[in-house]
Amino acid sequence: MKKFRVGIVGLGHRGRYIVKLVKHSFECAEVVAACDIDPELWEKNQWQQSLPMKEQLPGVRFFENYDRMLEESELDLVLVETGADVHADFCIKALERNINVFSDIPSVANLAEAKRLWEAEQRSSARLMTGANPNEWGFVNAMVDLYNKGLLGEPYYMEAEYIHSSRNPGPANPLIVHSPWRKKLQPIRYCTHSLGPLLRITKEPLRYVICIGTGVHINPDAVKDDMQIALFQTESGVTIRLLRNGACRAFIGLHSYRVFGTKGYFERIDSRGNTPPAVRFRSDELYGADTITELPHLLMPNEYIENPNAGGHGGADYALFDHMFKAMTAGEDMPITLRDGLIMTLPGIYAVNSLKQGGAKVTIHYPWEPEFDADIKLIDEE
Numbered sequence: 001m002k003k004f005r006v007g008i009v010g011l012g013h014r015g016r017y018i019v020k021l022v023k024h025s026f027e028c029a030e031v032v033a034a035c036d037i038d039p040e041l042w043e044k045n046q047w048q049q050s051l052p053m054k055e056q057l058p059g060v061r062f063f064e065n066y067d068r069m070l071e072e073s074e075l076d077l078v079l080v081e082t083g084a085d086v087h088a089d090f091c092i093k094a095l096e097r098n099i100n101v102f103s104d105i106p107s108v109a110n111l112a113e114a115k116r117l118w119e120a121e122q123r124s125s126a127r128l129m130t131g132a133n134p135n136e137w138g139f140v141n142a143m144v145d146l147y148n149k150g151l152l153g154e155p156y157y158m159e160a161e162y163i164h165s166s167r168n169p170g171p172a173n174p175l176i177v178h179s180p181w182r183k184k185l186q187p188i189r190y191c192t193h194s195l196g197p198l199l200r201i202t203k204e205p206l207r208y209v210i211c212i213g214t215g216v217h218i219n220p221d222a223v224k225d226d227m228q229i230a231l232f233q234t235e236s237g238v239t240i241r242l243l244r245n246g247a248c249r250a251f252i253g254l255h256s257y258r259v260f261g262t263k264g265y266f267e268r269i270d271s272r273g274n275t276p277p278a279v280r281f282r283s284d285e286l287y288g289a290d291t292i293t294e295l296p297h298l299l300m301p302n303e304y305i306e307n308p309n310a311g312g313h314g315g316a317d318y319a320l321f322d323h324m325f326k327a328m329t330a331g332e333d334m335p336i337t338l339r340d341g342l343i344m345t346l347p348g349i350y351a352v353n354s355l356k357q358g359g360a361k362v363t364i365h366y367p368w369e370p371e372f373d374a375d376i377k378l379i380d381e382e
Contacts (some may be wrong), residue, residue, distance in 0.1 A: 004328060005035035008079040009066050009090050011041040012184040013239035014104070015081030016053060019316060021055065022079065025309040028325050033073040044050060046290035068092060075099050077328070088113035095124040104131040104323060105192040107341040111349060111376045114342055128266040129324045129334040130341030132196040134255065136323075138298030139268045139279045140197040143259065146266060147201040150285040152304060153263030155201055160194035161243045161256045161270075185348040187244035188355065191348035192341070194242050195232070197257060205343045205366065206232040206240070211351040212359040218247035232364075251296050255275055264289075268297075353379045 006029050015036075023031040036042060042053050042062045054062065063069040070078070070093060078094040079105040080087050088108045095117075103160065107130060108114040121128055134140065137262045144153050177241045188211055195206070208231050213225030224246040232240045253270025264283035271277050279295040299314025310318040323335040347364055355360040365372045 002028060002329060003030045004028055004076040004325065005074055006031045006077045006079065007035065007069055007075045008081060009035040010067070010084070011036040011038075012081065012251070013047060013052060015079070016041075016046065016049070017312065018079055018081055019053075020050050020318065022057065022321060025318060026321060026325055028078075028329065029321075031057060031060055032076065033061050033063060033069050035066050035069045037064055039064060047165070049196075057220045061338075066093065068098065070094060070097055077102060080104065084190065085109045088117045090370050091128055092117055092120040095120040095126050095128065098125045100126045100328065101128040102131055102321075103128055103341070105196075105341060106109055106190060106345040106348065107192075107338065108345060108349075110370075110380050111372070112380050113348070114346060114365045115372060115376060118338065118342065119273075121252065127334050128338040128341070129320070130336040130338060130344075131320055132192060132336050132341065132344065133197045133313045133320055134193045134279050135200060135336060136301060136316035136319040137197070137314060138301045140200065141293070141301055142279065142295060142298070143257075143266050143268075144196070144200050146264070146283070146330055147261070147282060151264050151285050151289070152259060152261035152266055152281070153284075154261050155198075155238060155261045157241075158198045158202075158240045158258040159243075159256075159258040159347070160198060162190070162194045162250060163243070163245050163250055163252055163254055184226065186224050186244070186348075186352050186355070187246045188230050189348040190244065191230070191242055191351070192344045194244070194257075195240065195257065195347060196344040198240055198259070199340075199344055201259070202234065202240075204234045204236060205364070206347045207235045207364050208233045208349055208361055209351045209364060210359055210361050211354040213355055216247075218249065222247060225355075230347075230354070232347055232351075265292075270290035339368075349379070 008015055012325050020032055022029050045052050047207040077100045080090045082090055084106055087103050091103050094101045108117055193345045209230055210231040216222045227245045230242045252267045252272050256270045257268045259266040262284050268279045268282040277297050279297050280292050282292050283289045301315055301319050304310035304315050312318055327335055350362050352359055365375050
């Protein structure tokens with residue numbers, strides 16, 4: 001069996017979890033290098049750990065300098081697990097050395113990064129895998145299956161909500177309260193978890209956006225809206241409403257989705273207090289499903305239910321890496337490509353531009369389109 005030599009950059013909570021998942025769950029992966037600018041994340045015990053990373057990963061070489069890790073480790077794959085606002089440069093450097101990349105989302109922080117990253121992959125013999133774990137959830141696969149079987153028809157209006165409740169600081173909530181990127185990132189920018197699953201059944205990328213915000217009400221020191229709402233639309237008129245929050249007191253489940261199709265309806269509504277998450281659909285095309293029908297609620301994809309290693313975000317993290325390593329072994333393209341990642345990331349950047357203009361309608365472009373260069377000057381330099 002071919003062994004892929006793997007390195008990781010970014011040893012925060014997410015990075016520490018991911019590198020252990022890869023090391024212990026995939027025989028085809030050999031973790032050989034790790035990098036972070038803070039050596040304490042390697043040498044000292046961290047939150048929710050029983051041992052320091054250097055003891056959990058014996059034989060793995062640690063670097064504080066990312067370029068040195070790339071130069072000296074002979075890697076086949078780099079896991080980019082840095083903060084959500086600093087992915088692109090790490091990905092570009094690996095691609096320039098023809099090293100494959102797994103990158104968490106959002107893919108980029110601005111349009112100039114998107115152009116540089118896209119062009120770097122076009123020049124490279126390596127490829128980027130977008131770590132969009134919500135795309136792998138079991139109920140999302142169910143939605144795609146219903147669509148592919150013609151039971152929903154064509155979607156014309158969809159909704160998504162991603163609600164992170166604002167809790168008081170404390171040891172039980174370190175990620176929500178203390179993650180620096182969460183504090184400064186405009187909520188609507190973190191749109192990938194919501195748009196990604198819906199774009200799996202959308203035949204064209206999003207083209208237009210209108211976005212407004214509520215202002216600040218929960219925390220007077222906040223620098224972003226408590227809630228931001230965007231309406232996205234494709235060229236043909238398929239519309240997606242997205243609600244994202246900077247702060248709220250709802251304390252409800254994070255991810256909800258609704259799909260209105262020409263032949264049916266699908267929804268996944270997250271938990272509400274003691275009410276568990278629910279998945280429902282109806283269809284004109286299936287006998288007995290002309291009223292709302294409950295489906296089993298599955299985060300875990302069906303193919304991994306019996307797999308004891310399948311963990312992380314309800315099994316979605318495992319599914320990402322399983323599909324990626326199978327594609328790499330077969331010499332195939334990544335299952336969730338860089339293009340996919342940019343299609344689910346860039347609409348959030350354009351939404352912020354609409355927000356700054358008081359909800360003006362903004363046209364979305366992508367790095368493979370000639371209009372994109374003008375947008376870089378217009379939007380990034382504001």
